[in-house]
Amino acid sequence: MSALFETWTLKQELPDPFARIVRESGGKRTSVKEKDCSTYNTGKAKSATLHPPTLWAILGLIELMGGYGSGAAGFQAGNEEVNFFCVEYEKTDGKYALVYNSRNGKVKGLRMQNGKMEPLPPVSERGSSGEEYMMLFAFLSVDSIDGMYNREFASHFYDIRSHLEGEDVLTDEELLSCAFVCCDNLYRRIESGSMMGEGAIPLEESQLAGTDFITPYLLHTGVYSPNEIECGEFEILAARPLLKETTLGALKGKFNQGRTYPEEYRRMIPDLPDYYRVNTETQEILTMITNTPARFFMLAGESGAGKTTDSKIIAQALGYPHFVFTCGPNTEETSLMVSILPNIDSCKLPEEHWPTMEDFLMDPASAVAELTGMYPGNLERETAFQRILGEIYQRGYEKAKGEKDFIKKESTIIQACRMPSVIEIQEVSMIEKPGTLTRLNALFDDCAKTDLLNGEIIERHPDTVVILTANLDYIGCQMFNESVLSRMNLIQHRRGMSAKDMAKRAVERTGCREFEIVHGMAQVVGNIHKYLMKKQVQGGVCGYRELENWVWSYLASGDIVHSSYHTVVSKASPYPEDREEILNTYILPYYETAA
Incomplete structure (x- = not known):
């Protein structure tokens, strides 16, 4: 039996009017009458028991529906199903907020007490009575959305509501029978859910000892916010405004950390124009960095999707230096930590x-x-x-061979880890040995320490932000070691920009004000890219960089077709026949007058 229905819960005080009826009828909280039992009560010796937390929750939900209770009930609707059922429930020790995923039976929540957010107390004699859970399950049983609606429970619930609101007065016996059925119904559907099938309320009972805490960050981002409110007004889970594309200038004051650096590192803070547009994905990363301990991110997507630009935007918004380490097929563990260079200062004639x-x-x-x-x-x-x-x-050769005079210099990664900074590790999928990156696992762990070749222990600064960028779908790209992936706080698979987005960026970066022309060029680039993907042309690219180069060339020559030859067509394929087809299919038909 779960903690919700342990013996101590049955001994709690009943709410009126049920307490009064029980007292006047002899004090019995259990009934063996078949009409008082739920249809899910299939035993031979049937009995139903009043459950005080369930009855308190029912009355609280009725008050909410009537518009005079404190709290709220609603749900977050997805495309085809309910993502979460959401309730806020007022108790004497604070306001409780819970969200429930009916697909896996998991409940997450928090308690707001004296303006402070804290985890939900466990359901126990010294903790919570469990009313907030019963309020949640009562709500999803009477709400007609999704497959959790239960006709039997809803029918008796609304009979109780009609009686209390004076619309359809029941006798005391009828009212108590409705209470028995509602309590028995929820009890059976929760306790016997795994064997019941349809009608069951899935619940991972281990959570009752400590439900997952909804952190302030998750509240702020609206991960669990309801978008459909059935009754009441949400205060804790209230839907937050969705992130919208904005400019870099608008974000500086919001995210800048106010750090100071020596001149050599201050020059490494990016200086992109304030009008640069910042997408919602990048804002999500910035929000995580400033509100959570998350420091490890991966941006995956095709070339030209803006991964490096976004890592610079993150560094500039935070006010951090931007370091870059580029990987290649022959990158080894040692090179991630140190660079071995000739000691030029020691070379003498x-x-x-x-x-x-x-x-x-x-x-x-x-x-x-x-x-x-x-x-x-x-x-x-x-x-x-x-x-x-x-x-x-x-x-000279014999002298150099005899001296073997080299110096070891910290890699860019280690330099970045010594201070609050953003280190972008580019093209990590190009490393031929997937296990190479595991050399950095110690720096990515909570201990944040690793050793160099000289025995020195390096400790990563807690505010160092690590961004891995990769083109996972390109030829030559390798699979990642799972231990590296598991350490990422967030992995964003960036889709290529739309023609409109590419045109906007190209106009901003080149200064070309002929937006319609640039937008048409972006559409051509997009079509060529689709052609390359469909035909699986190897050794060719066509994306945003090619568009920008095309625009620059057009500004210089004034000839759209001619400027496409060496900026777009020439890079699209190493094969003459492909270039000829691309020119005749995707360039000339669109710009015949210009040709």
């Missing part, structure tokens, strides 16, 4: 006497003898010059 140009011109053989110690006799100038160069090269 050998302290030897070298023949001068004058010596060489006067007597080539003597110049060679001075360097090698062997006089070659008659020697042509060209041959002498080759021997001198060969000797110098060999001496």
Whole structure:
């Protein structure tokens, strides 16, 4: 038996008028009459018991429907089904907010007490009576939306409501019978739900000891906000305004963290124009960074989708330096941590006497003898010059090989992890060995520490933001190691921009004010991209970058068709026949007059 119906819950105080009727009828809270039992009560020895938390919840819902109770009930509707049933329920120790997913039986919630949000208390003798849960299940049983509506419960519930509102007065016996049926109905549908099938109320009972907490961030973003309100007025789960596309300038004051940096890092803070448009996906990441501990994100999508631009926008909005580390097929674990470079400062010319140009011109053989110690006799100038160069090269090679003088320098990733910053790790899907990125797992974990080759322990700054960008669908891209994916707080699969969005960005970046012309060019680029995808042309690209280059070339030449040759068509395919088809199918028919 779940905590909702344990013995102690049955001993709680009944609400009036049911308490009065029970007292006047001898104090019995259990009935063996068949009319008082739910249709789901299929045992041979039938009995139904009044459940105080259920009756308190029923009365609270009736008050809400009448417009004079505190709280609210509604749901969040998806495209074809209800995402969540939502209720707010007022109790003496605060207001409770719950959302219920009927597909998996999970309940999430919080309690607002003295203006402070906290997790729901467990259903127990020293915790909650469970009224808020029964209010939720009563509401979804009487609401005709989705498959949770229950005709038996709704019929008796509305009989009780009609009686209390004076519309259809029942006798005390009839009213108490309705109460028995409602209590028995919810009890059977919850407790025997797994065996009942249709009519069951799925509930993951382990949650009753501690329901998942709806954090302030999730409230703010409206993840669980109802979009259909049946009764009352939501205060805690109230729908928040949806994010809308805005400009970078509008976001600076909202998200800037006010950090100060030395000049060398201050120059690394991006300086994009304030009029740059910021999409809702990027705003979602910024909101998570400033309201939660989330610091690890992945942006996946085709080239030109704006992944790098968005990572710069994130850095600029936060006021952080923007670091970039680009991966390739041969990227190894070591290169993620350090760069091994020649020590140029240690390279010195050998302290030897070298023949001068004058010596060489006067007597080539003597110049060679001075360097090698062997006089070659008659020697042509060209041959002498080759021997001198060969000797110098060999001496330099032997010196470098003997000294092996290299220095180890921290990688860009490690530099970024030492301070509040945004580090964009580009093209991570190009690494041929998927396990390579696991070298960074220690930095991505809660401990945020890893060791360098010299034994130094590096600790990631808690405000370092890591953004992985990848083109997952391109040739040469590899699969990710699952341990890396699991550490990402958010993975956004970016779709290519629409023709309208590409045109807007191109107009902003190039200054071309002929929007209709640019929009037409964007449509052509989009059509060519679809052609490449459909025909699976390898070694060709056509996206936003090609559009922008086309616009720049058009501004310079004034000829749309001619400017497309080397900016769009030439990059679309390495094969002449494909380029010819693209030109004749997607360029010339649209710009015949210009041609």
